[in-house]
Amino acid sequence: MYGPSRPPCDRGVVQAAPPPSATEAALSPGRKRLVLGASVLGSSLAFIDSSVVGVALPQIQRDLAAGAAGAQWIVNAYLLVLGAFVLIGGAAGDRFGRRRVFLVGIGIFAAASAACGLAPSSGLLIAARALQGFGAALLTPASLALLGAAFPENERGRAFGAWAGFASLTSALGPPLGGWLTDAISWRAVFLINLPVAAVAVLLTLRFVPESRDPEAGRLDLLGAGLAAGGLGALTWGLTAAPDRGFGDPVVLAALAGGVLLFAGFLLAQARERQPMMPLSLYRSRAFSATNLLTLLLYFALGGALFFLPYDLIRSSGYSATQAGAALLPFSAVMGVFSPLAGRLGDRIGPRLQLTVGPIVAGAGLFLIGLVEPGAPYLTRLLPALLVMAVGVTTAVAPLTATVMGAVEPRHAGLASGVNNAVARVAGLLAVAVLGIVLSVSFTRAVAVRGGDPAKARAELSAVMAGQAQGASGSMDEFHAAIRTVMFVAGGCAAAGGMVAFVALAGVRRPQRAA
Numbered sequence: 001m002y003g004p005s006r007p008p009c010d011r012g013v014v015q016a017a018p019p020p021s022a023t024e025a026a027l028s029p030g031r032k033r034l035v036l037g038a039s040v041l042g043s044s045l046a047f048i049d050s051s052v053v054g055v056a057l058p059q060i061q062r063d064l065a066a067g068a069a070g071a072q073w074i075v076n077a078y079l080l081v082l083g084a085f086v087l088i089g090g091a092a093g094d095r096f097g098r099r100r101v102f103l104v105g106i107g108i109f110a111a112a113s114a115a116c117g118l119a120p121s122s123g124l125l126i127a128a129r130a131l132q133g134f135g136a137a138l139l140t141p142a143s144l145a146l147l148g149a150a151f152p153e154n155e156r157g158r159a160f161g162a163w164a165g166f167a168s169l170t171s172a173l174g175p176p177l178g179g180w181l182t183d184a185i186s187w188r189a190v191f192l193i194n195l196p197v198a199a200v201a202v203l204l205t206l207r208f209v210p211e212s213r214d215p216e217a218g219r220l221d222l223l224g225a226g227l228a229a230g231g232l233g234a235l236t237w238g239l240t241a242a243p244d245r246g247f248g249d250p251v252v253l254a255a256l257a258g259g260v261l262l263f264a265g266f267l268l269a270q271a272r273e274r275q276p277m278m279p280l281s282l283y284r285s286r287a288f289s290a291t292n293l294l295t296l297l298l299y300f301a302l303g304g305a306l307f308f309l310p311y312d313l314i315r316s317s318g319y320s321a322t323q324a325g326a327a328l329l330p331f332s333a334v335m336g337v338f339s340p341l342a343g344r345l346g347d348r349i350g351p352r353l354q355l356t357v358g359p360i361v362a363g364a365g366l367f368l369i370g371l372v373e374p375g376a377p378y379l380t381r382l383l384p385a386l387l388v389m390a391v392g393v394t395t396a397v398a399p400l401t402a403t404v405m406g407a408v409e410p411r412h413a414g415l416a417s418g419v420n421n422a423v424a425r426v427a428g429l430l431a432v433a434v435l436g437i438v439l440s441v442s443f444t445r446a447v448a449v450r451g452g453d454p455a456k457a458r459a460e461l462s463a464v465m466a467g468q469a470q471g472a473s474g475s476m477d478e479f480h481a482a483i484r485t486v487m488f489v490a491g492g493c494a495a496a497g498g499m500v501a502f503v504a505l506a507g508v509r510r511p512q513r514a515a
Contacts, residue, residue, distance in 0.1 A: 027150055031208055035150040036159055038204035042106050043143035043163070044170040045194050045201070046136040049078075049113075051174025051332075055310045055325040056187040058467060063187065066122035067462040068440070069240045072432050075307060076236055077126045079432075081133030083425030084229035087277045087418050088221065090141030094214035098145040103205055105139030108132075110198035116191035141418075149212035168339070172332030175310075179325025218275040225277060227266035232429065235259030239433035243440035244458055278419050279412070287407035288416060290504030291355070291400060295420055296427045297497035298359050298396060301490040303428030304435035305366055305389075308486050311465055316374040316480040330383060334390035335397070342398035351399040355501035358396025363495030365389025370487030374480050392494070403505075435486050442482035450478070 027035070053060075053075065061071045093101040112135055115128035144163065151159045181189040238255030245252050270276040283289045306328070313319040313327060345354065368385035376382065404420040444457040452460075464479045 027210070032150055032155075032159075034204055034208040035146060035210075036162060038201055038209050039102075039143040039146050040163055040166045041197055041201035041204065042102060042139050043167060045106065045109050045113075045197060046082075046140050047167050047170045048174045048177070049132065049136070049191075049194065051171050052178035052181075052190050053078075054307060055175050055179040055314075055321050055328075056182045056190045058311055058314045058465065059182050059187045059321060060125070061122075062466045062468070064119075064122040064125065066466070067244075068436065068458070068465055069244060070122040070126070071465060072240050072436050073126045074122065074129055076240070076429050076432050077130040078133040078136075079425055079429040080232050080236060081130045081229065082137050083422055083429055084232055085134060085137035085225055086141060086422055086425065088225045089137040089139075090145070090418060091218075091220050091277070092138065093142040093145050095218075095220065097211050097213045098142045098149060099205060099209050099211040101138050102142035102146060102209075103202060105135045105137070105142060106198050106201055106205075107135070109135030109139060110195055111135075113191045113194035113198070117188040146209060146212070150210065165336075168332070168336040172329060172336055175325035175328040175332075176322065177325070179321035179323065182321040184322075221269075221273055221275060221277040223269050224266060224273060227262050227269055228277075231259045231262035231266055232426065233259075234262060236429060236433050239430075239437060243437055278422075279415065282408055282412060282416055282419065285407045286504055288404060290500055291404045291407065292420055292423050293504075294355060294359065294396075294497040294500050295400060295404075295423045297493045297500065298362065298393070299424040299427035300431040300434075301363065301366060301494035301497075302393065302431075304431030305369070305487060305490045307432050308435065308439065308483055309369065312374075312480060312483040315464060315467060316476055316483070318375070327378060327382065328386070331386050331390045331393075334387060335394045338391070338394045339398050342394050345398075351403040352501060352505040354395050354399050355403065355505060356498045358392050358394070359494045359496075359498035359501070360392070361395065362389050362392030363491040363493075363498070365392055366487050366491030366494060370484040370491065374476070396498075431490075435489065438489050439482045439486050442485040443478055446478035446481055 057071055057074060060066070060074065064070075066074070089101065089105070109132055112128045112131035116125055116132065119125035119128055144160070147159045147163060148156060178190050181187070181193065234255045236259075238252050238259060241249075241255070242252050247253070267280065270278055270280050283292075309328070310321075310324045313324040314321065319327065342354065365385055365388035368388055369382065372381045372385060401417055401420065404416050408416045440458060440461060443461045444454050447457040447460065448454045460475055461479070461482075464475050
């Protein structure tokens with residue numbers, strides 16, 4: 001994920017599910033630990049992959065001769081499929097068996113990882129990344145559902161806490177690990193390293209994890225998932241292609257219009273579906289709607305910023321991939337250390353203050369990152385800006401899930417949490433596409449100011465991002481200036497999320513969760 005680590009399915013989904021049978025809950029302590037190990041290993045595939053690819057992307061783009069749009073799709077193909085199908089993945093586990101769906105998800109993810117590592121072209125890599133996203137949409141909800149079935153209610157909190165701790169750790173290790181693998185071996189190792197992890201997870205699951213399912217689970221909303229994926233895909237393609245083709249291009253206009261129509265069809269289908277993947281009735285709650293809008297704005301800002309920042313560090317400041325990954329480590333470290341404290345604070349003072357101040361502070365951090373000049377000392381310039389952003393994000397993210405779940409009836413708590421997590425994935429998807437337009441427009445204008453040919457600016461931008469214009473100081477200066485604009489826009493979006501919380505969450509004192 002191109003933003004703070006956040007599981008596509010969290011404990012709320014499991015707590016809202018039917019209780020496990022007595023047989024499933026009576027596992028020995030040793031076997032329950034092995035179930036936890038299998039769950040952690042399987043889910044770590046998705047968590048590491050979400051954070052490891054960013055620092056390897058500049059080298060991938062260079063080796064596969066991918067343009068700027070191709071680089072965006074290497075990320076967006078994964079996020080698009082994950083965001084569209086993660087709710088279906090959770091429902092599939094309830095209906096067909098959580099262990100079975102978990103194993104299928106790992107198998108798909110591992111096969112796709114091998115295809116990514118062996119991909120001879122950017123097109124095949126993008127296709128494999130989409131398949132990875134589908135595998136992640138199956139395995140991540142199932143990984144927590146397995147814990148809900150294996151642990152009795154009085155032990156689930158500890159199991160979920162251990163799972164979340166390992167999730168944060170693996171996500172934090174992603175950027176430095178990806179950078180080191182890229183520099184020491186190859187960017188292909190970033191994907192191939194998933195294979196032994198997947199093999200161990202499969203062996204543990206087959207040997208020690210019992211099957212469980214919900215006998216009352218309804219049918220899957222495949223129509224809704226298909227319309228959501230089609231709408232997201234068409235809109236993302238149109239936004240990504242617009243800088244090259246122009247917004248007036250008939251193909252771009254058709255893609256954007258098609259995306260809007262598919263989304264309209266999705267909303268209509270959700271209104272008519274007896275068991276929709278995203279019940280529209282949830283949005284009658286002002287707190288639910290506002291918190292999801294805040295999630296969209298905050299994760300849009302972070303997803304876009306953390307996609308483009310490694311490019312700036314590597315291309316403008318001359319960082320190696322390893323150095324760029326290590327530079328981002330404090331961000332994840334702050335979140336891992338202070339998230340529990342922020343969560344307890346939210347329980348005491350209510351969500352409104354944190355959800356207002358946190359995004360505004362995160363936005364200030366993004367503004368400060370935009371002010372860092374190429375080659376500036378890391379410890380005195382970039383690190384303080386990253387820490388400000390991390391403190392703001394940590395302050396805001398901790399109460400998000402509880403607020404969303406408290407805004408709806410207890411029976412819808414798990415579904416509300418799942419919808420909120422899907423919104424976070426979609427936000428990252430849209431960020432890469434929309435902020436990519438901001439980058440392209442800013443770069444083109446800068447080229448025109450220095451007397452260059454705007455018609456050739458897009459190719460020049462792709463060359464800079466692929467590392468083929470290191471000697472062109474003018475291009476590098478313009479690239480950094482465009483990145484600065486991206487950071488400023490991202491910071492403004494984050495701050496806007498804080499204002500949404502301030503206005504819409506008045507009177508919400510504490511998460512309204514069922515005991």
